[in-house]
Amino acid sequence: MSRTVVIEGAHVVTVDGPEYADGHVVVRDGRITAVGPGPAPRVEEGAERVDGRGCVATPGLVNTHNHLYQWATQGLFADGTLFEWLVGSYEIWHRLDAGVVSGTTSAGLAHLALSGCTTASDHHYIFPSGRGDIAAAEVEAAREVGIRLDLARGSMDRGKSQGGLPPDSVVETLEGALAGTAAAIDAHHDASFDSMTRVAVAPCSPFSVSRELMVEGAALAREKGVRLHTHLAETVDEEEQCLAEFGCTPVEYAEKLGWLGEDVWFAHAVHLSDAAIGRIAATGTGIAHCPTSNARLGAGICRVTELLEAGARVGLGVDGPASSELTLMAGEMHQALMMARARGGPQALSARQSLELATLGGARVLGRDTELGSLSAGKVGDVALWRVDGFGYDVIADPVVALTFGPVPPLERLLVGGNTVVDRGELRTLSAETAAARGRAAHRSLIQEVSR
Numbered sequence: 001m002s003r004t005v006v007i008e009g010a011h012v013v014t015v016d017g018p019e020y021a022d023g024h025v026v027v028r029d030g031r032i033t034a035v036g037p038g039p040a041p042r043v044e045e046g047a048e049r050v051d052g053r054g055c056v057a058t059p060g061l062v063n064t065h066n067h068l069y070q071w072a073t074q075g076l077f078a079d080g081t082l083f084e085w086l087v088g089s090y091e092i093w094h095r096l097d098a099g100v101v102s103g104t105t106s107a108g109l110a111h112l113a114l115s116g117c118t119t120a121s122d123h124h125y126i127f128p129s130g131r132g133d134i135a136a137a138e139v140e141a142a143r144e145v146g147i148r149l150d151l152a153r154g155s156m157d158r159g160k161s162q163g164g165l166p167p168d169s170v171v172e173t174l175e176g177a178l179a180g181t182a183a184a185i186d187a188h189h190d191a192s193f194d195s196m197t198r199v200a201v202a203p204c205s206p207f208s209v210s211r212e213l214m215v216e217g218a219a220l221a222r223e224k225g226v227r228l229h230t231h232l233a234e235t236v237d238e239e240e241q242c243l244a245e246f247g248c249t250p251v252e253y254a255e256k257l258g259w260l261g262e263d264v265w266f267a268h269a270v271h272l273s274d275a276a277i278g279r280i281a282a283t284g285t286g287i288a289h290c291p292t293s294n295a296r297l298g299a300g301i302c303r304v305t306e307l308l309e310a311g312a313r314v315g316l317g318v319d320g321p322a323s324s325e326l327t328l329m330a331g332e333m334h335q336a337l338m339m340a341r342a343r344g345g346p347q348a349l350s351a352r353q354s355l356e357l358a359t360l361g362g363a364r365v366l367g368r369d370t371e372l373g374s375l376s377a378g379k380v381g382d383v384a385l386w387r388v389d390g391f392g393y394d395v396i397a398d399p400v401v402a403l404t405f406g407p408v409p410p411l412e413r414l415l416v417g418g419n420t421v422v423d424r425g426e427l428r429t430l431s432a433e434t435a436a437a438r439g440r441a442a443h444r445s446l447i448q449e450v451s452r
Contacts, residue, residue, distance in 0.1 A: 003048075004028045005418055006040045007385060010052025011399045013352075015059055015360045016374035025057055027381030030194055030417040035375050054389030055412050056399035058355060059374050060118025060382035061329045062362030065229075065267040065288035065317030068122045068138070069096055071104035072443040073322045082235050082297045086165055089322060094170035095449040098132025100442045105141035107439025108321060110430055113147050115328035115408060118382040118416045119362070119372055120147060121288075121317070123229060123267065125154020125204040126170055127180060135184040139197055146421045146429040148195070148382075150366055152202035152229040153184040157213050163245075164208045174213055177203075178220060185224050193371055194380045194417055202229040206242060206253065214257045227263045227367055230254075233276070234268035235299050251276040260285050265365045267317060268293075269307075270300040277303065281310035286365035289357065291335040292327045293319030301339045304357075305348045315362030330386075330408040333358045337404055351404040381418035386411060 005027045012023035014035060024040035026033045034041055073092055077085040101124070112120050120142075127134055135153060142149035155177035158164035164171070172180065181201055189199035201221035203209040209230075221228045233239065233250040242250045251272065254260055260279060265286030272280070280287065289302045307314050316336055318327045327335075333354040340349035363373025371380050387410040388394070388402040396402040403409060414422035421429050 003418060004043050004046075005048045005050060005381070005415060006043055007050045007052045007057055007383065007413075008040055010055045010057040010385060012057045012375060013355065013400060014375040015356055016376060023057070025375055025383055027383065027415060027418040030381050030419075032375060032377050032379050032381050035377060050385070050413055052385060055385045055387050056403055057375065058116075058384050058386065058403070059359040059372070060384050060414065060416065061116045061358045062315060062366065062373060063112060063117050063120040063317055063329050064265065064286070064315035064362045064365045065290055065319055066108070066120055066122045067124065067320030067322070068105045068108035069093070069101050069124060069126065070320035070322035071108045071439050072100055072446045074325045076322065081237070082299055083165065083237055085297060085323065090166045090170060092446065092450050093126050094128055094167055095446060096126050096128060096131060096134070098134050098137040100446050101134045102137040102141045103438040103442030103445075105138045106145060106430060106435045107442070109142055109145040109147055109149075110427055110432060110435035111326070112318070112329050113145060113414060113421050113427060114411060114425070114432065115330045116384040116386070116411055116414060117329040118147050118384070118414065118421075119150065119366070119368070121150035121152055121200070121229070121366060123152040123154050123202050125156055125202065127155070127172060128170055135188065139188050143196065144430050145435070146419060147416055148197070150198045150200065151184065151188060152200040153181045154202040154204050155181060155213060155217070156204045156208040158208050158210050162210070166208050171208070174210060174216070177213055178216055181217065182220060182224070185226055189224070189226060191225070198226070198366075200227040200229045205231040206238065206250065211257065214259060218258045221263065227265070228259065229265050229267070230259070232266040232269055233271045234294070236271060239271055249273070249276065251279060255279065263367065265313070267319070268299070268302065270294055270302045272303055272307075274306070277306050277310050277312065281307070281312040284313065286313040286315065288317040288365060289314055289336060290317045290319040290324065291332060291339045293324040295335070295339070296324055301343050303343075304336065304340050305344050308353070313361065313364045314357055315365035316358045328408050329358070330403075333404045334406070334408075351398070351400045354404045355400055381415055383413070383415040384411065385413040
């Protein structure tokens with residue numbers, strides 16, 4: 001039996017086409033079948049009708065970079081630089097296990113869903129030996145919440161004894177990292193059009209990964225037909241270290257290792273020269289812009305305006321909850337807007353550009369723009385419906401400005417593949433109370449483990 005959801009009367013923002021001040025969106029069997037002005041065309045009896053009056057309908061938001069396990073360590077090392085924060089955090093993270101990661105995934109993805117996110121990429125790179133099947137725990141928890149998971153299976157093989165940042169107790173061997181990544185791909189990657197789980201190859205960063213792991217990881221990804229992800233050019237310290245150790249900038253180092261291309265995306269990319277921006281754009285490499293985390297750690301402001309002008313693929317990411325505490329995915333639209341304008345003036349980024357970064361831009365970065373990121377017939381039925389007729393929002397004539405310029409408006413409905421995940425601000429899959437309890441339990445478990 002077919003299932004149809006009809007949204008009518010909303011201000012519909014397709015992102016890749018026209019806007020309709022009084023429009024409709026029809027989702028049938030998980031796919032968008034109609035988008036346009038006025039009432040919906042005739043649909044079958046029994047379709048669920050959603051009154052969208054007073055709301056703006058957008059594509060579901062796409063989060064291109066996260067570290068869900070960090071839910072358990074929020075609020076620590078609040079005044080440290082990136083390197084100081086990492087060194088302190090690794091002393092806690094090396095006790096992660098599958099149970100903790102299950103709890104942090106439940107809490108983190110539930111929180112993202114409540115801020116309009118329908119697809120989230122999670123970069124998990126800590127796999128302590130003998131601590132359970134962490135990747136499987138994450139995938140199972142994501143399915144319960146009901147949003148799409150892009151698991152960037154990370155790795156580190158360069159501990160302190162080899163000049164890296166993390167303690168040796170938390171890194172894998174080169175062989176173990178490659179085998180674990182291949183196993184995660186084989187077990188969980190689904191390449192289908194409306195897939196709920198994708199897996200990418202994601203060595204952590206130049207300070208924690210050997211040259212061999214970067215090169216062989218890229219070869220593995222291309223053999224398996226999956227994407228590549230890593231952190232790059234986040235801080236001035238990183239550039240100085242790359243110049244001292246490798247004799248080149250981070251982007252030049254990545255290019256030498258075969259890490260530029262349409263199947264690659266980098267997190268942060270704060271410190272880029274004009275030449276680096278040109279290479280990223282020319283090669284189709286994606287960028288996950290994480291404005292709140294970059295500000296929290298004092299890393300700087302990504303040159304988003306210049307990247308977009310060069311034609312680069314740019315999406316938004318919330319980064320880890322321990323470096324951007326309780327950041328809402330929808331709130332990153334506001335942050336990106338304000339950061340760009342702080343750098344370049346009021347024309348540096350518009351409300352609609354910010355929304356595009358959070359939707360179609362993110363889908364392009366994850367290689368899923370034929371499926372996600374816009375309200376177009378044939379794409380998956382991932383739709384966010386935001387209420388913009390409440391106190392304060394009701395005096396803003398432009399609903400996209402209302403959505404992006406101020407506090408995040410209430411989320412009326414969130415559909416993932418046509419299934420209701422959030423209704424009137426409440427989760428309809430895993431309850432918010434259960435997700436919160438699991439997050440608290442994960443925090444307590446990890447802190448108790450470390451204190452033993």
